[in-house]
Amino acid sequence: MGEVKGRATDDQGVTMVSVLWDGDSTEVETNEKHVYPLQDDGEPYEFDEEASIKEYEDEILMSKKPKAKKTKKGAPSSGTGAGGSSGTQASHAPSRPVDPKLPKFILPEVEWNAVPEFKNQRPGPEVRAKLRVPRDADTSAWDEGDFLLHALPGFWAESTVRVNAHSRMRGRSLCTVDELKVFVGIMLAMCVQPLKRRSDYWKVRPSAADLFPPADFNRLGMSEDRWERIWSALSFECNDDEDDKWDCIRKFIEDWNENSAGMLHCGWLLCLDESMSRWLSRTKGGDKGIPHSSFVKRKPEPTGTEMKTLADCDTGCIVQVEVQEGKAANKISDAAGVDGIVYQHHIGVSLRLTKPWWKSGRAVIGDSWFASVSNIIAHLQKDMYFVGNIKTATRGFCKNALTDKCGVADGSMLSMEAEIEVDVPGLAGGTKRKIHATALREGPRMLRHLCTAVGSSDLIESTDEVEDEQGQREDVKSMVQEPTYIYRSGAPSIDVHNHIRQGILAIEKVIVPRHDTALPSWAKRVWSTLLGMSVTNAYNMHTRFGSFHHEHFMLYVATAAACIINKYKVVTVADLPGADTDYELPTKHYTRKFSDVGMFKKRKVAHNRGGGRLMYEDSTRSKQLKCTICGKDTTTFCNGCGTKKGMHGNECLAKHWLNINNKPRDGH
Numbered sequence: 001m002g003e004v005k006g007r008a009t010d011d012q013g014v015t016m017v018s019v020l021w022d023g024d025s026t027e028v029e030t031n032e033k034h035v036y037p038l039q040d041d042g043e044p045y046e047f048d049e050e051a052s053i054k055e056y057e058d059e060i061l062m063s064k065k066p067k068a069k070k071t072k073k074g075a076p077s078s079g080t081g082a083g084g085s086s087g088t089q090a091s092h093a094p095s096r097p098v099d100p101k102l103p104k105f106i107l108p109e110v111e112w113n114a115v116p117e118f119k120n121q122r123p124g125p126e127v128r129a130k131l132r133v134p135r136d137a138d139t140s141a142w143d144e145g146d147f148l149l150h151a152l153p154g155f156w157a158e159s160t161v162r163v164n165a166h167s168r169m170r171g172r173s174l175c176t177v178d179e180l181k182v183f184v185g186i187m188l189a190m191c192v193q194p195l196k197r198r199s200d201y202w203k204v205r206p207s208a209a210d211l212f213p214p215a216d217f218n219r220l221g222m223s224e225d226r227w228e229r230i231w232s233a234l235s236f237e238c239n240d241d242e243d244d245k246w247d248c249i250r251k252f253i254e255d256w257n258e259n260s261a262g263m264l265h266c267g268w269l270l271c272l273d274e275s276m277s278r279w280l281s282r283t284k285g286g287d288k289g290i291p292h293s294s295f296v297k298r299k300p301e302p303t304g305t306e307m308k309t310l311a312d313c314d315t316g317c318i319v320q321v322e323v324q325e326g327k328a329a330n331k332i333s334d335a336a337g338v339d340g341i342v343y344q345h346h347i348g349v350s351l352r353l354t355k356p357w358w359k360s361g362r363a364v365i366g367d368s369w370f371a372s373v374s375n376i377i378a379h380l381q382k383d384m385y386f387v388g389n390i391k392t393a394t395r396g397f398c399k400n401a402l403t404d405k406c407g408v409a410d411g412s413m414l415s416m417e418a419e420i421e422v423d424v425p426g427l428a429g430g431t432k433r434k435i436h437a438t439a440l441r442e443g444p445r446m447l448r449h450l451c452t453a454v455g456s457s458d459l460i461e462s463t464d465e466v467e468d469e470q471g472q473r474e475d476v477k478s479m480v481q482e483p484t485y486i487y488r489s490g491a492p493s494i495d496v497h498n499h500i501r502q503g504i505l506a507i508e509k510v511i512v513p514r515h516d517t518a519l520p521s522w523a524k525r526v527w528s529t530l531l532g533m534s535v536t537n538a539y540n541m542h543t544r545f546g547s548f549h550h551e552h553f554m555l556y557v558a559t560a561a562a563c564i565i566n567k568y569k570v571v572t573v574a575d576l577p578g579a580d581t582d583y584e585l586p587t588k589h590y591t592r593k594f595s596d597v598g599m600f601k602k603r604k605v606a607h608n609r610g611g612g613r614l615m616y617e618d619s620t621r622s623k624q625l626k627c628t629i630c631g632k633d634t635t636t637f638c639n640g641c642g643t644k645k646g647m648h649g650n651e652c653l654a655k656h657w658l659n660i661n662n663k664p665r666d667g668h
Contacts, residue, residue: 031063066405092229102335104342107374110435112398114405117457118436126526129267129314131545134443140547144556145563147546148538149181151317152531153259155252156180156261158237166233173650178568182222183230185564186536187218187528191504192558199224204597218592221569223636223649225593237528245291246325249523253323260319260537268315272350272359273494275318277529279304279522290522305526310353311492314366315544316497317537321530339382346393347375351382358382363454365490373397373435376453380433382424385454387487399449402439411478412441413458426655432509440484445505455482456468462488479550501536503553527655535560588638589657591649599643617666629655 103478131139133150142150157176163175193215201212202224217224236252244250278301294306303307310320324330330345337343338351350370363385366375371388371647373396377388390397400415406414416437423431438450444462459479480488517524539556543549550556594600603619622635625646638647638656 037426040460078116093537102337102342103338105344105347105374105378107377107396108394108420109539110208110373110418111418112401112418112437114401115415115417115436118415118417119456119458120434120436120452120454127268129312129317129544130265132262132265139210142546143563144538144542144546144560145185145567147542148560148564150263151260151534151538151541153252153255153257155236159234162235162237162518163230163233166235168229168232170351172226172229173648179222179650181229181568182220182565183227183566184531185561186217186220187221187228187531188504188557188561189215189217189565192554192561202593204592218639219590220565221590221649223591224595225635226649232517246323248519252322253530256534257320260317260534263537264312264315264317264319266312266319266357268317268362268364269313269490270354270362270364271311271313271490271493272353272364272370273309273311273491274369275307275309275321275529275533276301276492276497276525277305277307277459281524289521292324292329294324295588300498305522307529308349308353309494311493311497313493316493316540318494318497318533319535320356322349322353323362323526342373345380346370346372346375347378350375351378354379354382354384358384360384363387363407363486365487367491368392371451371453376435376451377420377422380435380453382622385452386450387450387454387483389487389491390449390451397449397451398437402437402449403447406439406441406447408441410441410443412439413481414439415481436483438481438483440480450483450487452483452486455486457481460485464488493599497533497536497540500539500553501532504532504535504557589638589651589653589660590648591641593636594620594625594643595635597643599623627652 043508044350082584103136131150133139155495160175160177160180163169163180169175169405184562188203190198193201193212195201195215201217204218217227226415236249237255238247238249238251242248274296276294276296276299286499290305293304296302296306306324308322308324309318311318311426334345334348335342338348338355339563343351346369350364350366354364359382361383364379364387366386367387368391371386371390372393373390374393376386376388386479390399392401393418398418402414402416406412417434418437419432419434421431422433433453435451435453436455438452440448440450442448458481460482461477462480463477465473465475536553538560539550539553542556545561550559599622601621601623603621624633624635625644626632627634627648628638629643629652630648632648634648636647637643637645639654641647641656
């Protein structure tokens with residue numbers, strides 16, 4: 001507890017309150033309108049609230065330090081600031097507190113009236129999506145790998161520096177940006193041919209149980225040891241915030257969002273939904289366990305990290321994600337507000353995800369988790385339109401009236417209308433806007449309620465899956481109102497994206513927890529999920545904007561992996577001093593481990609004292625020989641030259657290529 005020792009007022013009318021905290025004296029400035037608790041550097045925080053000295057004294061004397069209140073659970077209250085948000089759109093634990101008196105969003109009175117027909121605002125022409133690239137870029141020449149690199153953020157240079165600084169890379173050749181891209185290409189290649197163990201990808205000799213020939217990834221320019229070392233050392237830029245449990249991956253997620261929002265000029269229709277990042281470990285909390293794990297029963301992978309996502313309905317690309325970090329983080333991010341206003345959690349998440357497209361006049365589709373009358377009004381204030389499927393968030397919505405008055409026959413429709421006043425940026429005063437509620441009978445047991453700020457009662461032919469009385473589902477064509485058509489056309493976008501991504505879940509399943517990695521295993525799992533989203537985005541963009549499209553997704557993954565590996569494979573001979581520009585790349589000359597061909601170190605297992613003989617057998621460690629180029633010990637050899645001499649990869653192998661190309665040919 002603190003004790004107020006005294007007050008003093010200077011010539012400027014500023015009062016200094018001296019408080020004793022367990023023997024330490026702290027001074028707090030205040031005047032008649034504002035309260036300014038001092039920072040560590042002596043500068044005051046500024047609050048936009050009116051408070052008296054007595055009110056401030058009562059507040060600080062009830063806490064241990066005059067910085068923030070604590071709730072019963074120990075989490076910072078809404079007045080402490082915007083820290084550790086439920087998603088990646090808000091920053092974590094800012095040094096300056098947030099005004100505890102931020103205005104809260106208040107739902108105005110909504111009066112609904114039945115209407116036979118309606119015609120609402122349209123978000124302008126139905127703009128189609130297109131690639132966002134520099135003007136001089138020739139996308140017609142892009143291959144599958146180029147689309148993938150376009151969908152990934154530029155983490156390569158920073159991560160390469162961090163990989164080289166890790167202890168597992170000590171004494172090894174430096175990793176380059178090109179080699180890191182080859183590393184990612186090999187990870188994609190693993191998805192094309194899923195195997196039981198990662199070591200099986202570098203297997204050379206087939207066993208009796210093998211149905212297919214060994215993968216032999218050594219031919220791709222990277223040994224198993226090199227790949228494992230880079231995988232252990234891989235990490236990303238972070239803010240070094242010890243209080244933020246998501247700090248090791250937060251910056252990458254923010255960069256991923258920024259890149260995804262900029263890789264496309266999105267179409268006029270966006271979709272909100274959720275995705276899952278698979279995580280089955282029971283370890284939670286601490287340095288190794290995942291900070292927060294969710295369980296969503298209806299998902300194919302129900303356990304893991306839940307992400308709220310936003311997709312472009314035209315291309316099917318996910319363009320924004322927000323990780324759900326738990327209830328405590330939700331309370332902090334909600335208290336921080338969005339654009340100076342405190343919203344309910346589902347509205348705050350929606351606005352943070354759609355922020356790059358505020359004032360664009362686009363339409364947003366949301367399922368029952370996102371949909372509410374309040375969310376529709378909040379998006380209208382940002383000059384965006386919303387179509388939501390309302391189930392439980394019925395405050396201000398006429399669900400009971402629609403249910404009672406809608407007919408019982410299949411295809412029965414009912415519409416209601418309300419007029420509200422909305423403050424739209426750029427327009428003086430309040431603007432009257434109309435929102436509409438529709439009900440559609442879809443089968444004997446299904447009544448869909450939509451609340452919309454866009455569309456009309458005009459009927460459009462639509463196809464939907466309908467369940468009959470026996471529980472059988474079938475596609476049925478029907479004439480529906482325009483909001484229902486818009487919702488049906490865009491709502492499956494993220495579900496389709498997630499379904500496509502299931503084909504490369506091997507990316508997530510090859511991750512085995514290790515105790516000596518630079519990045520926690522759960523963070524690598526989140527990273528691999530975002531990598532899978534990027535691959536799916538690249539596939540969607542290649543299908544839409546490429547010169548041709550592949551018959552199925554995994555064929556695209558295999559081609560993209562081959563393009564990246566072949567383009568960035570280790571060091572080329574042309575990059576070395578003295579290399580002839582007209583050279584022939586020796587395709588059979590690549591490094592392999594001696595253990596791949598059954599050559600191991602010998603170990604002593606017995607000593608025959610009578611005969612003075614030593615007994616040896618093969619150990620599990622690979623044989624070592626001197627490298628032909630540098631003369632140092634190595635466990636690898638050149639596949640084209642045989643096992644009599646050793647050969648390091650990277651620089652030594654490239655110099656070996658150079659020697660091969662400079663040899664006299666045809667007796668000259």
